[in-house]
Amino acid sequence: MHVAHLSLTDFRSYASVELGLEPGVxxxxxPNGQGKTNLVEALGYVATHSSHxxxxxAPLVRQGATRAVIRCAVQRDDRRALIxxxxxxxxxxxxxxxxxxxxxxxxxxxxxxxxxxAPEDLSLSKGDPSERRRFLDDLLVARxxxxxxxxxxxxxxxxxxxxxxxxxxxxxxxxRSARRAESDTGFAAxxxxxxxxxxxxxDAHLARHGAxxxxxxxxLIEALHPLVAGAYAALAPASAxxxxxxRSTLSTGGDNDEGGELLEDAGERGxxxxxxxxxDLGKTLEERIRERLLEVRQSELERGxxxxxxxxxxxxxxxxxxxxxxxxxxxESWSFALALRLAAYDLLRADGGDPVLILDDVxxxxxxxxxxxxxxxxxxxxxxxxxxxxxxxxxxxxxxGRYDVAEGxxxxxx
Amino acid sequence: xxxxxxxxLIDELGLLxxxxxxxxxxxxxxxxxxDPADVKRLAHALLEVKEKVRFCRTCGNVASEEExxxxxxxxxxxxxxxxxxxxxxxxxxxxxxxxxxxxxxxGGAISPIDGVGPDDLRIRELMTRLADGRVTELILATDxxxxxxxxxxxxxxxxxxxxxxxxxxxSGLPVGGDLEYxxxxxxGRAFEGRRLLDV
Ligand SMILES: Nc1ncnc2c1ncn2[C@@H]1O[C@H](COP(=O)(O)OP(=O)(O)O)[C@@H](O)[C@H]1O
Ligand SMILES: [Mg+2]
Ligand SMILES: [Zn+2]
Numbered sequence: 214m215h216v217a218h219l220s221l222t223d224f225r226s227y228a229s230v231e232l233g234l235e236p237g238v239x240x241x242x243x244p245n246g247q248g249k250t251n252l253v254e255a256l257g258y259v260a261t262h263s264s265h266x267x268x269x270x271a272p273l274v275r276q277g278a279t280r281a282v283i284r285c286a287v288q289r290d291d292r293r294a295l296i297x298x299x300x301x302x303x304x305x306x307x308x309x310x311x312x313x314x315x316x317x318x319x320x321x322x323x324x325x326x327x328x329x330x331a332p333e334d335l336s337l338s339k340g341d342p343s344e345r346r347r348f349l350d351d352l353l354v355a356r357x358x359x360x361x362x363x364x365x366x367x368x369x370x371x372x373x374x375x376x377x378x379x380x381x382x383x384x385x386x387x388x389r390s391a392r393r394a395e396s397d398t399g400f401a402a403x404x405x406x407x408x409x410x411x412x413x414x415x416d417a418h419l420a421r422h423g424a425x426x427x428x429x430x431x432x433l434i435e436a437l438h439p440l441v442a443g444a445y446a447a448l449a450p451a452s453a454x455x456x457x458x459x460r461s462t463l464s465t466g467g468d469n470d471e472g473g474e475l476l477e478d479a480g481e482r483g484x485x486x487x488x489x490x491x492x493d494l495g496k497t498l499e500e501r502i503r504e505r506l507l508e509v510r511q512s513e514l515e516r517g518x519x520x521x522x523x524x525x526x527x528x529x530x531x532x533x534x535x536x537x538x539x540x541x542x543x544x545e546s547w548s549f550a551l552a553l554r555l556a557a558y559d560l561l562r563a564d565g566g567d568p569v570l571i572l573d574d575v576x577x578x579x580x581x582x583x584x585x586x587x588x589x590x591x592x593x594x595x596x597x598x599x600x601x602x603x604x605x606x607x608x609x610x611x612x613x614g615r616y617d618v619a620e621g622x623x624x625x626x627x
Numbered sequence: 628x629x630x631x632x633x634x635x636l637i638d639e640l641g642l643l644x645x646x647x648x649x650x651x652x653x654x655x656x657x658x659x660x661x662d663p664a665d666v667k668r669l670a671h672a673l674l675e676v677k678e679k680v681r682f683c684r685t686c687g688n689v690a691s692e693e694e695x696x697x698x699x700x701x702x703x704x705x706x707x708x709x710x711x712x713x714x715x716x717x718x719x720x721x722x723x724x725x726x727x728x729x730x731x732x733x734g735g736a737i738s739p740i741d742g743v744g745p746d747d748l749r750i751r752e753l754m755t756r757l758a759d760g761r762v763t764e765l766i767l768a769t770d771x772x773x774x775x776x777x778x779x780x781x782x783x784x785x786x787x788x789x790x791x792x793x794x795x796x797x798s799g800l801p802v803g804g805d806l807e808y809x810x811x812x813x814x815g816r817a818f819e820g821r822r823l824l825d826v
Contacts, residue, residue: 369773376739411737411744414781418773 214326214566215596216256217293218286223278224300225251226621238592238613240599247618249600253329253571255283256598259296260327261351262306262319265573271302287325289566296321323358326568328558330551330575337553338537338546342460342527349430349528352557356564360429367422367523374415374519381408382517416506423522424499427461430523434459440556448548448555448586453533455552460527462520463501544580551575551587558594567595576606584608633659645741685756687732687749689714697721697729704728708756709766710782712736712775716768728766731756736774737781745781753782757789764792771796 215236221227226248241249250266254273257265264273274281281300286293297309298318306318315321336344353360438457445455496504505521506513513520530537530549537549561568570591576584576599588608591597601607604615615627629637633655641651658666682688683695690696697703697717707728711717717730733748756762765786769775783793 366773373739373773373777380739380742408744411739411777411781414737414777414784415739417780418777 214287214289214569216285216325216569216598217288218284219252219256220284221252221255222282222284223275224255224281224283225273225275227251228275228621230621230623232616232623234596234598235614236596238597238599238611240601240604240607240611240613240615241618241623242601242604242607242615243618245602248621248623249618250331250573252618252623253573253598253600256285256325256569256571257327257329258300259283259285259298260322260325260569261355262298262322265329265331265333269302270300270306273300274302285325294324296324319358319361322361323355326355326561326566327571328554328561328568329571329573330554331573332575332578334550334554334575335546335578336550338530338541338549342525345528345530346523346526348553348557349433350426352560353429353433355557355561356433360426363422363425363429367419367426370415370419370422371519371522371524374412374419375517377408377412377415378513378519379517381412381514384408385514412510416503419506419519419522420499420502423502424497427463427498427502427523427526430526431459434528436560437553437556440559441552444555444559444590445548445552447590448551448583449545452545452548453535455537455549456531456533458529458531460529462522462525463498463505544583547578548583551583555590570594570597572597572599574600574602574606576601576608585610644735644743644747647742682732686730687714687734687752688717688730702727706761706763707766708753708762708764709768710753711768712770712778716770720768728764733769733778736769736778738774748778750782750785754785757786757791760789762791764794766794766796768796 216234219230219232219234221230223229230252232252241252243249254264254266258273264270267273279301282297283300284295284297286295295309295311297312298321299307301307308315308318308321310321310324337348350360350364354364434457441457442455445452502521509520519525530541530553532541532545532549535541537546541549558568558570572587572591576587579587585608588610592610597611597613599607599611613627614625617624617626636658637648637651637655640646640654641648643651646654658669681690681692683690683698684693685698686695688695688697692699704727708731709720709726709728710731710733711720712733712735714732717732720726720730731749731753733750733753735743735748737743737745737748757765765782767779767782769778779795783795786793
């Protein structure tokens with residue numbers, strides 16, 4: 214697929230802008246702070262309904278305006294879809310498809326698919342586990358929008374269960390100093406008996422939704438593993454091979470904060486990681502989660518947090534026998550982050566419908582060899598959009614259309 | 628601690644569901660600063676609702692007498708109880724004209740975030756109704772969201788030892804909706820929860 218037209222109203226720095234786009238490579242060139250990333254960020258938002266740069270939507274609306282509108286025409290084979298998205302921070306977004314309103318904005322998620330590379334991606338290899346969990350879960354949603362619901366349900370169970378555990382923790386402290394607890398908890402009526410009897414119910418729901426998310430992640434990692442290894446080898450042929458493993462709080466011995474044991478080689482041995490996790494006793498993941506919850510119940514009641522489940526797991530990136538985090542060089546860390554994005558691209562493409570590739574200011578971060586290899590890999594894509602501060606940052610293999618971006622105006626030069 | 632009457636108000640407000648000490652204090656000072664006419668209207672509304680509306684002593688539905696219209700109706704099947712969260716759910720189910728049994732209104736759903744536990748719902752009253760063994764089926768019609776599901780799970784476990792048949796409303800596609808336009812989450816769940824069709 215490719216984007217044929219983009220128009221923005223009150224999005225970021227743009228009061229209004231219109232761009233025509235073609236298949237192949239288009240570069241947006243201009244000094245920093247001129248509005249290049251703002252353009253591609255808008256396309257990323259249409260694809261995922263979230264920004265790759267900020268958590269909330271408020272910064273996306275031009276200062277002084279109350280809402281932003283992104284319109285884009287997406288061409289897929291011989292069909293064209295016009296997607297219009299109105300961003301209303303603090304309220305529900307609204308969307309139209311081919312000029313007809315849709316019931317909920319999220320009904321247009323997935324019509325445009327993008328894979329976006331950005332300087333922020335370095336945190337995939339160097340950052341906290343939450344960055345890698347988000348990478349996995351975003352990719353799950355991109356491949357099957359139904360997972361947006363699974364993820365939301367799981368987060369909601371976590372919130373409810375967390376509130377219950379905090380009440381329990383307070384009640385315990387309260388039994389030591391009864392008077393304080395009563396004035397601390399707004400609802401002293403919810404007694405300790407209540408807490409334990411309903412905790413089992415939340416355990417059951419946590420296990421059900423958690424197992425669904427966990428199984429999907431494990432299957433995804435199995436599919437990603439060879440693709441990441443291949444992309445990494447192409448980017449850094451001299452380096453040790455890249456591996457993926459899943460660290461799960463389901464593995465025993467993992468009630469420390471760093472999570473559980475490592476599941477080696479999620480994909481390579483053919484035996485699935487899901488099987489390893491549910492042990493060889495024929496237990497399902499759901500049963501395993503419930504079992505582990507019972508094991509850690511004492512510490513959960515003391516600390517008032519849910520200690521077991523996919524929200525505390527991690528995707529471990531390895532280079533040969535070493536973990537990438539803490540060991541990999543800056544260049545290797547970059548290659549790994551790029552390899553993860555390239556693998557996501559391969560996977561989405563295999564599902565059907567070549568996604569639009571967006572490379573936001575990444576070439577400036579790479580050495581000459583990685584630049585050239587990345588350029589070779591992405592060149593055949595149906596559409597590649599690049600932002601760069603100077604023309605020299607765009608590799609020669611990727612010459613194509615060019616817009617200059619300066620002081621909020623976007624001008625076609627080629 | 629504030630002067631007697633102010634602290635009194637804060638204490639009373641703090642007893643309301645979901646109102647902690649901080650909110651109680653905020654509401655109290657809001658009322659202190661408000662126009663006397665507005666506060667009078669609020670006080671009047673509070674008294675009036677207690678005088679004019681009451682809850683069925685059997686099922687908890689809103690009623691104008693001791694028992695609600697449904698519980699007083701001799702044609703209703705008292706062997707089947709349909710459990711709902713609110714009185715407005717009774718109205719919705721009655722509109723379908725499908726159900727001839729009786730209801731039990733819980734008054735909400737279990738939600739730790741809002742400070743609502745089983746003791747805050749009319750669950751003890753439900754157990755009393757089930758105690759004599761005359762009820763043969765309990766239909767759990769709490770909302771098809773997480774809190775409704777959790778409440779249904781809790782009740783199903785509680786009732787299990789009593790040997791009553793427990794069923795759950797099928798959650799799936801909205802009737803009258805077009806399969807093509809159903810959102811994927813709903814459609815996915817509908818597939819998951821599919822059952823054999825008896826023919
Ligand atoms: N909500 C907003 N309203 C107005 N201007 C904004 C808003 N958000 C960002 N900007 C401006 O956009 C510019 C950054 O644009 P960006 O696309 O990130 O630059 P670059 O060309 O370096 O990629 C900054 O000048 C910033 O002040
Ligand atoms: Mg930029
Ligand atoms: Zn009644």
